[in-house]
Amino acid sequence: MHPTIKMTITKLTTNMKTKNYELVASEFSWSISANKTIKAWGFNEMVPGPTLEAEKGDRIVVKVTNNLQEPTVIHWHGIQLAAGMDGTDSVQTPIAPGESFEYNFIVPDAGTFWYHSHQNEAVQMERGMYGALVVKDKDDVLTDGERVLMIDDMKLTSKNEFKQGNFISKWVERHDGREGSTLLINGLENNEIRMRAGQTERWRIINSSSARYFRLFLDGTPFKIISTDGGLIERPVEATDILLVPGERVDILVGPFAEGETFSIDSLPYNRMTFLKSRRNTFASVSVDKAAPSAFQIPKTMRAIAPLASQDATPNRNINFSVGASLKNGIDFLVNGETHASDKPVRIGELQIWEVSNTSLMDHPFHLHGFFFQVLEVNGKAPEFISWKDTVNLPPRSKVKIAWIPGNRPGSWMYHCHILEHHEAGMMGHFDVVGQDSSTANSHNGHHHQHHHLGAHG
Numbered sequence: 260m261h262p263t264i265k266m267t268i269t270k271l272t273t274n275m276k277t278k279n280y281e282l283v284a285s286e287f288s289w290s291i292s293a294n295k296t297i298k299a300w301g302f303n304e305m306v307p308g309p310t311l312e313a314e315k316g317d318r319i320v321v322k323v324t325n326n327l328q329e330p331t332v333i334h335w336h337g338i339q340l341a342a343g344m345d346g347t348d349s350v351q352t353p354i355a356p357g358e359s360f361e362y363n364f365i366v367p368d369a370g371t372f373w374y375h376s377h378q379n380e381a382v383q384m385e386r387g388m389y390g391a392l393v394v395k396d397k398d399d400v401l402t403d404g405e406r407v408l409m410i411d412d413m414k415l416t417s418k419n420e421f422k423q424g425n426f427i428s429k430w431v432e433r434h435d436g437r438e439g440s441t442l443l444i445n446g447l448e449n450n451e452i453r454m455r456a457g458q459t460e461r462w463r464i465i466n467s468s469s470a471r472y473f474r475l476f477l478d479g480t481p482f483k484i485i486s487t488d489g490g491l492i493e494r495p496v497e498a499t500d501i502l503l504v505p506g507e508r509v510d511i512l513v514g515p516f517a518e519g520e521t522f523s524i525d526s527l528p529y530n531r532m533t534f535l536k537s538r539r540n541t542f543a544s545v546s547v548d549k550a551a552p553s554a555f556q557i558p559k560t561m562r563a564i565a566p567l568a569s570q571d572a573t574p575n576r577n578i579n580f581s582v583g584a585s586l587k588n589g590i591d592f593l594v595n596g597e598t599h600a601s602d603k604p605v606r607i608g609e610l611q612i613w614e615v616s617n618t619s620l621m622d623h624p625f626h627l628h629g630f631f632f633q634v635l636e637v638n639g640k641a642p643e644f645i646s647w648k649d650t651v652n653l654p655p656r657s658k659v660k661i662a663w664i665p666g667n668r669p670g671s672w673m674y675h676c677h678i679l680e681h682h683e684a685g686m687m688g689h690f691d692v693v694g695q696d697s698s699t700a701n702s703h704n705g706h707h708h709q710h711h712h713l714g715a716h717g
């Protein structure tokens with residue numbers, strides 16, 4: 260072995276720590292504002308659940324106990340882990356009421372990730388079954404403070420209940436995804452954030468809503484984008500608004516401000532071609548207290564990201580998201596013309612160039628489990644900056660080309676629309692990551708089909 264390689268391995272092993280966590284899923288009362296209490300479902304009686312923290316390279320062991328009345332399973336959104344730990348009903352038996360399951364994995368990347376229910380999602384996540392997972396790195400940007408902001412909305416009755424409503428509102432929910440007028444940041448309505456003057460903070464923003472497209476706007480105050488789904492980008496990018504689709508994350512630098520300044524955290528209208536019209540909404544307010552010293556430092560280049568392929572690379576797979584009429588359901592949400600589609604396997608180490616087309620007339624957030632990709636182009640146009648992603652928006656009638664390389668983590672994986680109602684209605688594809696022996700692929704595919712029908716999708 261080459262001496263420098265050996266040294267690196269030794270260093271990684273000695274620095275690695277194990278972080279132990281316990282999450283208990285249950286129903287509990289949660290106050291979203293002074294006189295609004297809901298029957299939430301969540302972790303450790305909090306909405307969101309506790310923020311789990313680790314350093315890049317650490318091992319995380321999380322014992323999840325299910326005290327709900329129905330099975331659940333926990334997905335670690337954005338973590339490049341082994342297939343068996345991905346937390347879907349394709350790779351594990353859901354955790355039955357009263358049972359526990361221990362998730363055990365290494366977090367190989369620094370960034371803003373999250374965990375959430377991947378079972379009966381449109382109900383379990385709507386009620387609060389999510390939390391943040393923050394992975395830090397010693398080479399991170401040095402700021403004066405960090406916050407995690409988890410965006411959500413809830414559709415509640417006048418009695419603060421989660422009723423689905425009549426036939427028409429059910430149909431609208433199936434079509435649009437469930438959006439509600441109760442707007443939450445970190446489980447609270449009209450959340451008030453206080454900053455110190457003269458300081459610059461890192462905000463890790465996670466869109467954990469069922470279907471809402473959150474177009475972040477700080478009253479016109481410019482901010483700097485420094486990180487996306489898969490961690491730091493190359494250089495900070497200044498912006499006054501950014502779209503976060505369900506499942507997506509962005510980290511921004513905010514400040515410095517002068518004492519006494521105030522502004523709101525808004526979502527600007529975004530027309531995703533739904534029945535319900537999008538409006539500008541206020542989610543929270545920020546006020547600036549007296550000054551505190553700043554240690555903020557940022558390098559010109561935060562990290563280098565090598566492109567996996569050129570923009571004109573030829574796709575080796577085409578995937579189509581569409582919506583079709585259905586006698587049984589009125590409307591079906593399809594991948595390659597099927598609900599809960601089976602897609603071909605991919606081989607470890609083989610560059611994937613996927614063209615994902617959306618032939619429907621509405622937007623869909625495409626999420627790939629377990630691996631990061633780079634967006635090469637959207638409708639023939641390269642993105643503004645290179646970044647690592649696990650979730651990307653597919654605008655209506657669009658073609659999005661992505662590149663990624665399957666790492667050495669064989670097993671069952673999936674991609675799907677992150678509008679939970681669309682996912683549940685079938686807008687997903689299963690595929691296997693396989694080694695050189697193609698016989699593995701066939702046996703895994705058979706397993707998929709069987710498992711899919713046993714699962715809780717139907």
Ligand SMILES: [Cu+2]
Pocket residue numbers: 622623624676677678681682686
């Ligand atoms: Cu969708």
